[in-house]
Amino acid sequence: MNAVRLPTQRLAARARRPLWISCEGINGVGKTTVTRALAARIGERCLLLDELTDQGKETLPGRVIAALAAQGDVFLRTGHPAVETLALLALKVRETERLAGRADVPEVVLEDRGLDSVAVYQAAILGAHQPENDPRDVARHVLATMTPWRHSPDATVLLSGDHRQCTQRFAQRIGRTLTARDVQIIECVDALYADLAAAEPGRYRVIDTTGRPVEEVVAEAALVIEDVARQKETDHAA
Ligand SMILES: Nc1ncnc2c1ncn2[C@@H]1O[C@H](COP(=O)(O)OP(=O)(O)O)[C@@H](O)[C@H]1O
Numbered sequence: 001m002n003a004v005r006l007p008t009q010r011l012a013a014r015a016r017r018p019l020w021i022s023c024e025g026i027n028g029v030g031k032t033t034v035t036r037a038l039a040a041r042i043g044e045r046c047l048l049l050d051e052l053t054d055q056g057k058e059t060l061p062g063r064v065i066a067a068l069a070a071q072g073d074v075f076l077r078t079g080h081p082a083v084e085t086l087a088l089l090a091l092k093v094r095e096t097e098r099l100a101g102r103a104d105v106p107e108v109v110l111e112d113r114g115l116d117s118v119a120v121y122q123a124a125i126l127g128a129h130q131p132e133n134d135p136r137d138v139a140r141h142v143l144a145t146m147t148p149w150r151h152s153p154d155a156t157v158l159l160s161g162d163h164r165q166c167t168q169r170f171a172q173r174i175g176r177t178l179t180a181r182d183v184q185i186i187e188c189v190d191a192l193y194a195d196l197a198a199a200e201p202g203r204y205r206v207i208d209t210t211g212r213p214v215e216e217v218v219a220e221a222a223l224v225i226e227d228v229a230r231q232k233e234t235d236h237a238a
């Protein structure tokens with residue numbers, strides 16, 4: 001396993017903020033697999049932030065997610081998408097506040113699904129309720145709403161892939177058949193990610209996973225992190 005080569009000086013000490021990399025993409029594209037492998041390569045300098053959906057059931061986020069998932073929907077839908085969106089955003093703010101309060105601020109934070117996930121999934125879900133609103137505007141609006149509350153990541157690795165294949169893997173993982181409407185949401189999410197990536201090419205790094213082994217995808221993502229870390233050092237020195 002190749003280690004990720006980061007600058008030798010403590011990144012967090014110099015910048016007072018961790019190098020923040022989020023990983024995004026549709027269900028089943030490989031985010032969890034890739035972020036876990038990257039965290040292992042970076043080692044103890046890295047904190048892996050799990051998906052909101054993977055929080056312990058006894059924690060506040062775990063309880064909120066359990067409530068949003070209680071109806072057994074594939075997405076976090078209870079029929080009140082605006083409220084769900086605000087709840088999910090609040091949990092994301094809470095996550096950063098807790099991190100900022102830690103004595104041992106990590107040098108690198110690797111986030112399996114960040115704010116962009118909330119923006120695109122909730123925009124797709126809200127779009128089904130409010131056809132008069134363009135989901136692209138809603139996604140951008142959600143992100144803009146969060147600017148006073150959370151910094152943008154230093155980079156967002158967007159894993160892209162064949163959505164049919166990804167959806168199949170996802171359905172297999174959860175042991176369910178997705179309805180045509182569920183698939184429509186995933187297609188909408190896919191398009192919204194592409195739209196955000198095109199609007200912010202400086203932050204988004206798109207990695208196509210189609211037909212590529214995990215190791216190759218991880219190696220490319222590791223290069224992105226090294227590049228962003230170097231860039232941050234250069235900016236800091238300037
Ligand atoms: N590049 C890849 N090629 C083939 N299978 C992959 C690849 N990346 C991930 N997988 C597999 O696809 C499934 C979904 O991956 P996962 O990391 O859980 O996706 P996500 O977190 O994006 O939903 C897992 O079974 C994983 O082993």
Ligand SMILES: Cc1cn([C@H]2C[C@H](O)[C@@H](COP(=O)(O)OP(=O)(O)O)O2)c(=O)[nH]c1=O
Pocket residue numbers: 025026027028031032051052053054074075076077088113117118119121122170
């Ligand atoms: C972040 C977020 C996720 N979701 C959905 C996406 C997923 O279908 C589900 C669970 O997320 P997750 O476990 O992250 O999915 P995966 O591992 O397949 O990528 O919640 C929403 O509906 N709204 C949101 O704001």
